Amino acid sequence: MITWEHRESVGWQTSLKSIGIALALTLLLTFGALWLTTGMPLEAFWQMLTYPWQAERALTQWGKALNPAFYLSLIALGLSISYRANVWNIGAEGQFAIGSVFAFGAWLLLGMPNGLWAIPIILLSGVVGGMVWAAIPAALRTLANTNELLVSLMLVYIGAQFLFYLSNGPWEMSAAMKPVPTRTESIPDSLLFTSVFSQGPKLHWGLVWGWQVYLVVAALLAFTLLGYRLSVANQSKRAERFAGFSPVGTIWIAFLFSGGLAGLAGGIFLIGDTGYLVDQSNFLQNYGFTAIIVAFLGRLNPLGILVAGLALGYLEGGAGWLQASGLGDDSISGIIQVIALFCTLGTATLVTHRISWRGNP
């Protein structure tokens, strides 16, 4: 008879082994998907893997993978705090959008300055914006016991409409020749993050600053009671209360952290990548949703999230390159993401359990 048994001790080797199995399964199924869609799985896979490194492309293209990887990991790190505590914030996309709205609003309120001093205020406003948007599901959950998963998700669409309304309405740029799609004024070049490299891939300083926030939050999780508190909340509500950690407080912590980081990503995106607000289909990149997958692929671990963020960032680019080469369609990236997610979640059980083939005792 086959049964699941609890492992008595869990070492890092077990974790690595299960990740290895997940990776192998993902590769196998990815080849299957590529075979079905292109008929030439090996060529297609090779193309996705090597395109950015082919000849002179090597200079610029890998930045295209690192850029989304940064946003994905930063948002996913916040989400992992929420998921560690069994709080289901899946509305990071909306918190990202409101983060950029607040960041842009701060620039307007400051009187559209062009001095560098405004940058911290703008970014901080982004954080606040994300937190404000995340505070709605947190408040409804703690006061009215609503389902935070549904509320946070629905607020994504409200947030996106808000972004659309502002960039086409009150904040629309006033110019004789309006661009299509209509958008807000641009933040002056003097404020925009410059590129780290004078030549080569476009990677702006905002990513570097944001990186430091990532390290600080990861350190908080590793060395303070915060990480402990979240895992207690995840294991047992009763033990959480017994320990003296308020479950309501945990929900707020989870939402404020995840919303704040998503909002920060929105602020950085605004002054690093676009410079203005525009309607949602041209502004939002789905980072908030993809980050959910990144958080789980990374097993809610800061280091794992980093690796998963890089992998999915690369995949987004790689699928585009696949389409560019005429071998297939870039929608394959969505399929591979889901394959990876299922394989990771499926093998996660192997970390805490083992399969036993022994007979009935």
Add this chain to the structure above:
Amino acid sequence: MLSLSGITKAYGPIRANESIDLEVEGGQIHALLGENGAGKSTLMKILFGLVQPDAGKISFNGTAVKIKTPQDAKELGIGMVQQHFALFDGMTALENIRLGLTVPPENLRERIAELGNLYGLEVDPDALVLSLSAGQKQRIEIVRALLGDPMLLVLDEPTSVLTPQEADLLFNALRKLRDEGRGLIFISHKLGEVRALCDSATVLRAGKVVGTCDPRETDTDVLAEMMIGQRLSAQEKAPKSFSNAKVVLSAQNIETRDGLRLDDLELHEGEILGVAGIAGNGQDRLFALLSGEAARGTQIAGELKLRDEDLSIIPTRNRRAKGARFVPEERLGHSAIPDFKLSDNTLLTKHSAENKDNTVLRRNRWIRKQAAQIIDYFDVRGGDANARARSFSGGNLQKFVVGRELDSGLDLLIISQPTWGVDLWAASRIRQEIQLRADQGTAVLLISQDLDELMALTDSLSVIANGVLTAVRPTVEWSVPELGRAMAGELEGMVQ
């Protein structure tokens, strides 16, 4: 009709049933009396084929039988109404009844109405179960059992969920069933209703039969003594006066939203105050109130003080900082997290304000050292600080939990069922440690179902029944019959 002889069943070292004999006649309501843990449920599970005995014989209507499954029991003509209902909320009464029958009769609806009329157990077949009261749900269970036309019907604590009026209706139905010549086994610890309803009784204590009697002609005090045992004299603690000691915990006229009532309680330095009672009478609520785990606003009246401070507004963490410690009954998932290592479980209660080092930073080395000390001092066996809590036996994990909470210089210790499910050796060690802290001046409130433990350890005693605590009296002043009546909620002056 039914005769059990020499039934024995052990779970590891615990003997749930030890050579039990039981005779039930047709046309009789036979009471099975006993405290929680006396072995009533195990015996009935054996009778219904849910558990196989290690030894013993069952004979039914004069022939020896083997009951391997509930199906066997039903075919023999044994019906069972469980204490907890096995009904689907989203289905109608009729659908639930049909699901429980192997071969439902064609005219099920008519049969239900017929049985309802006959025994006064009317059931609306089309009502959704979730809209029904506990009494109505129980009727569905009884009707379902009666459709099999059982010769013997077992009812496990059937009145525990009923209002007095519903209980009266149930008793009428049971008497009618008896008058038809069926045998009934009525499991209860409520002495009053057993005396009013039953024709004969078997009393169990600690897995053994302590006697049989005719409850109609036996005094309540005698029944209580049989159930609880004559234990007061043996391990009596020397009486001590605490009138000069300082009060640590005091409670006056407390009422809570969830029905807990505590009129007057004072716990002094060095005193061990016991709260006796049958499980499920509000012990959990009392613990939550004292530990601060109860939701804010649970206490709606009265005054709860630690020394001179109003305890009701102090959160759990700060209660610990003021020198109070809490050990709940449940280990896994309450006082310890099963999937955490012992070292991580140490931190669970060691991050309060007095452990300043741990309020912000997580000091792994300090935590591991603490865990190792506890393991060493309390002789926790089965693993080191890196082993998961779930891999320890109940006794060893409880020693760890108690050890974690018993810091030196404690002011107040609230401890619930410290030796429940714990081996004898660990139990005696834990009791020893509790006594030691009291000798050092800690005020201890001990919630327990184990009367031996309470008699041996406590200076004063209150009884909790239906969420209401009796007045506190010195332990030596309680008589066994009084305790029995108080535990059944029948002591004079107690509000039901």
